[in-house]
Amino acid sequence: MELAPYAVRAETSRGRLVSEPSSGMRGPFQRDRDRVIHSTAFRKLQYKTQVFVNHEGDFYRTRLTHSLEVAQIARAIARALRLDDDLTEALALAHDLGHPPFGHAGETGLNTALAAFGGFDHNAQSLRVVTVLEARYAGFDGLNLTWETLEGLVKHNGPIATPAGYLAAYDAIHPLDLHTFASAEAQVAALADDIAYHSHDLDDGLRANLFSLSDIESLPVVGACLAEVRTLYGPLPESRTRHETIRRVLDRLIRDVVEESRARLARMDPDSVEAVRHAPEAVIAFSPALAEANREIKAFLFSHMYRHWRVNRTTAKARKVTAALATLFLEDTSLLPDEWGPRAGAPNCAAAAETVRDYIAGMTDRYARDEFRRLTDLGVQG
Known part of the structure; x- marks a missing residue:
């Protein structure tokens, strides 16, 4: 496929912070994608919450399955627009690497507990994962990804006028042109994230009986797709009706x-x-009509799914677990495991907060639950 004039080109990449010999078999963005896939942080996404905590069912999405769905959608759009689909895929696969356990609830808990030290931002944490925390290679910390992948990872939601924390510190040593938009490839990955969220959360919400097919009949795009399925096929088992509807929603978006x-x-x-x-x-954008439809779908999911009482119970517990862990470790760094404690230093300082942030953000849902029990239940051995 001949790339469009506005596409990123591997041969003109700005390279990596630490120079490496080129690969004879793979381009630079292919190597970035492969490094993400083989990273520890990527594997952990299998046991990190999307909406439903991991133990609630085997069929619900996790951060890993979400990332794979985003990558599939992003590649399809990138190819249609003649963009570099290797870079697009690398960005789609890497975009959630910084998420803590328990999804947005875990992020809220961490942000609250660490407010005095800059809080928590999963985009900045993703950058830390790929530039510092992955300790796999002899010649550098992190994954040493290309400039274009790092740029897209931090700017996929648009220019950043006032960077703070680790993003500002990293930009000072490896400028990422934060004041500009990211590449079209990064913009595609960002919209693919939105598309995947809406489609699979509708699917998971229906599967979990948080709402019904009749509840979505009046939603823009979704209702029309449901009506089309019923017209074409008549009565179907609900699972097939759900799938046929969601696949049409995906196609429309x-x-x-x-x-x-x-x-x-x-x-x-x-x-x-x-x-x-x-x-x-x-x-890269939705049309005005579909942008409005997406806002309505998001509002529906917020009220019927993300704030459903069953989900609220889980998210309330998740916020408390992550906030409690952060507070316990921040106030007493001697509770941290051997490989983390020395780095933290004294309690309630910036180094301790950074260490606690990195340690908890890297946990899976299951590990966070177990660590909380070890620290708070006298009947559980530490």
């Missing part, structure tokens, strides 16, 4: 992004990736 993005690119006519970075607005 993907096609809309491709069509709207083609229109924007034709109007702006960027002749390089730098033109994309300095464009007045994102070049």
Whole structure:
């Protein structure tokens, strides 16, 4: 496939912070993708919450299955727009590496407990994972990913006017042009994340009986897809109706992004990736009608799923677990395992907060639950 003029090109990559010989078999973005897949942080995503905690059922999405679905959607859009699909896939697979256990509930708990030390941000944590915390290679810390992958990882939601914490510190030694948009490939990965969220959360919510097919009949896009399935096939088992509906929702959202993005690119006519970075607005987007539909779908999921009483009970416990862990370790760094304690130093200092942040963010749901029991239950051996 011939890449579009505005696509990122592997041969003109800005390279890696630590220079490495090129591979004779793989391009730089293929190597980035492979390093992400083989990382410890990526494997841990299998046991990190999406919405439902891991033990609640084998069929619900985890951070790992979500990342794989994002990658599939992102590659499809990238190919349709003649973008570099290896870079797009690497970004899609890496975008959740910094998430703590228990999803957004865990992030809220950590952010609250560490508020005096900058809180917690999963995007900044993803950057720490790939630049510091993965300790696999002899020549460098992290994964030593290309500049383009790092840029897309931190800027996929748009320019960053006032970076803080680790992002600001890293940018000082390896500037990522934070004031500009990211590449079109990174923008695709960001929208693929939204598409995957909406489609699989509708699927999981229906499967978990948090809402029913009748509840989604009036939703834009979703209701039309459900009506189409019923017209074409008549009565079906609910599982097939659900699947046929969700696959049509996915198709509608993907096609809309491709069509709207083609229109924007034709109007702006960027002749390089730098033109994309300095464009007045994102070049990858939903149409206004689908953007509004997505807001309505998100609002529905927020009220019917993310704030359902059954989910609320789990998220409340998850927030307390992560906040309690962070507070316990921050106030008494001697409780940290041997490989973490010396790095933390004295309690209630910046080094301790950074260590606690890294330690807890790297936990799976199961490990966090077990660690909480070890620290709070006298009947459990530490």
